[in-house]
Amino acid sequence: MGSETDGFASVRKRMDDGTLSQYLYSKSLAQGQTCKYKKPGGQKFPQQLLSKHPLSVESLPAEILVKIFSYLDVASLLCAGCVSKRFSLIASDNVLWCKIFACRGLVKRTWKSSAVDKHAESLAQISVQDKPLGYWKKECLRTWTSSGKAGVGQMLRSINKFTGLPRRTAEALKSLGVHWIVVLKDKSGKEFVVEPTGVHFHDTSVTVSWTAAFWPNLSSLTALQIHGVTWVHLDPSSKVPKKNWPRRRSLVTEYDLTNLKAVSVPIASDKLIQLSCLTPGLLMALWKEGVGITFVMACLHYYHLLERSTLGSATSQYQLPPHQPLLDDIDPDCGLHGYYLHIELHNNEESFMSGGFRNLFCKRDYIQNGYLRLTAISYKKTSEHTAFSGRVGLSWKTDGFEGKVQNCCLMDVTVLDDEEKPFWCVSTPVSLRPSANSSVCYDYTGQSLNLHYCDAEGKIHMVLEWEADQYYLTNLVLYLSTDKVNNWFGTNY
Incomplete structure (x- = not known):
């Protein structure tokens, strides 16, 4: 976009007679220079205007640039807005984009070419420029973006x-x-x-x-x-x-x-x-x-x-709608039961473990240190213990090197409340570390690994035991922050 070849050269040939010429002539008169080139009315342009005062597209008045930009297609107009701050402002002109909005059939009425020009011109004097700069550009982009979302809902x-x-x-x-x-x-x-x-x-x-x-x-x-x-x-x-x-x-x-x-x-x-x-x-x-x-x-x-x-922008994130607590005076233990946990451990290609655990609950006595404790797999109940698929590791590869980091993987946690609404959702890298204590479950004699994750909303604790060339998940405990529970259910634990 920095050079004036191709697109801008062809645009200048199509400009109204005298638009650029009038600008050059008026500039020469203001500087008191003699003319060599003639303007449409018969007078001449300054002899050394182009050598002493070389012109570039960016130095032209805004009105001239708007006229030039009006001949560009949409892709070129968007690219022109990336050249400089001044180009960005001019390329967001409401009159330009209102024409495009009408020409592309983005309004219900079918426009003809001449009708579009008259309509855009009248709106420019009445309502188009009353909108904030770039309003019609955003409307066009919003409509085109939404057109690609058909069927997604x-x-x-x-x-x-x-x-x-x-x-x-x-x-x-x-x-x-x-x-x-x-x-x-x-x-x-x-x-x-x-x-x-x-x-x-x-x-x-x-x-x-x-x-x-x-x-x-x-x-x-x-x-x-x-x-x-x-x-x-x-x-x-x-x-x-x-x-x-x-x-x-x-x-x-x-x-x-x-x-x-x-x-x-x-x-x-x-x-x-x-x-x-x-x-x-x-x-x-x-x-x-x-x-x-x-x-x-x-x-x-x-x-x-x-x-x-x-739905976010290049500078700000999409804000989730605020959650409104649903108060329940009938249930004295509101927020302590009915949770569902789905958890998966995987690397970037394969899954090691995936499971769902329903009807998790917490007694009031289990609320300690600001967390509710909900046990999904108890080490005391061997029937709940789950076999792992293979050894945990995270493969990586670059252009010249590759490798595999052992005892490291990715964990996805999805917790639903008693109405099956997402309550806590997180995906994060985790690592398995050897347990400092001896195994609490005497059915396993091999190495014991612990997985522990914590953030402001909850914690996950997991224990893996090695036996017969395979890991077994022997303990899985979910901890939920009491602050999160109180804000979600309007309680006061």
Whole structure:
């Protein structure tokens, strides 16, 4: 867009006679210069105007630029808005986009070419410019974006009885062409964008990984953002997006990297890399030799993921609707029973364990240290113990290296309340660590591993025992924050 070849050259040839010429002539008169070129009225242009005062497109008055931009197609107009701040303002002109809004049939009335010009011109004097700058541009993009969402609402109506989430979330994300990018920002404000290299869909989450040949210096980075990206459908009849179609960003989550050691928790390592977890759900791998980034992996839970990946903006996240507590004076133990837990342990490709546990409850005596304790698997009841599939490990691969970090995986937790509404949903990297104490279950003689995860809303504690070349899940306890329960049910535990 910086050069005036092709698009702008052809545009100038199609401009109204005398528009640019009148500007050059008036500028020469103001400077008291003699004329060499003639304007349409017969007078001449200044002889050395082009040499002493070279013109560029960006130096033209706003009225001239609006006229030039009116000949551009939608994709070129959106690209022009990315050239500079001034171009961005002019390319968002309401009159331009009101014409496009009418020409594309985005209103119920069928417009003819001449009628569109007259309609846009009249609106420009009455109501178009009364709207905030960029209003009609947003209306066009909103309408085109929504045109690609036909049928998605129908996909999300069916609920999976095993997870409590929409059954076809993965299909809906794929049908919209949603993908996720990483945006790294340094101290100078420069952005470094990384496209995804791997996407794996699971029962309740999607795992996205990003690798790059060259990452920016970690010490210069201030923030890491994950954006959901969707194509703006400029042509509703085309199902496959074209390369020149614009993409819309929606901020999913953001991490502060100014003090990485303070916000990250080392969870596992192998000979080459060190894995650290950033809440929520981000896995960052660093080379042991030096401070460079190896890869980044994110666990994105399906809960409102479609909305968070499409309805936010490039600078702000989609805000979930506030929860209204449903008071129940009849039930004296409201908020203490009827919970459903679905949990899955997996890596980026295979699942190690997946299960659902219904009718979990907590007695008042079990409320301690600000948490409700709900036992899903008790080590005392061997009939509840569950076999694990294989050894737990997280595989990784870059352009030149690959490996597998043992006793590290990804965990998805979905907790539903007694009305089967999502209560606590989280996807996160976790690690299994050898137990410091001897096994409390005497049916197993092998190694004992513990898994422990905690955040502001809840905790998960899990114990695995090794026996007969296989791990067994012998203890699984869910802890829910009393503050979360009180806010959710309007209680006072």
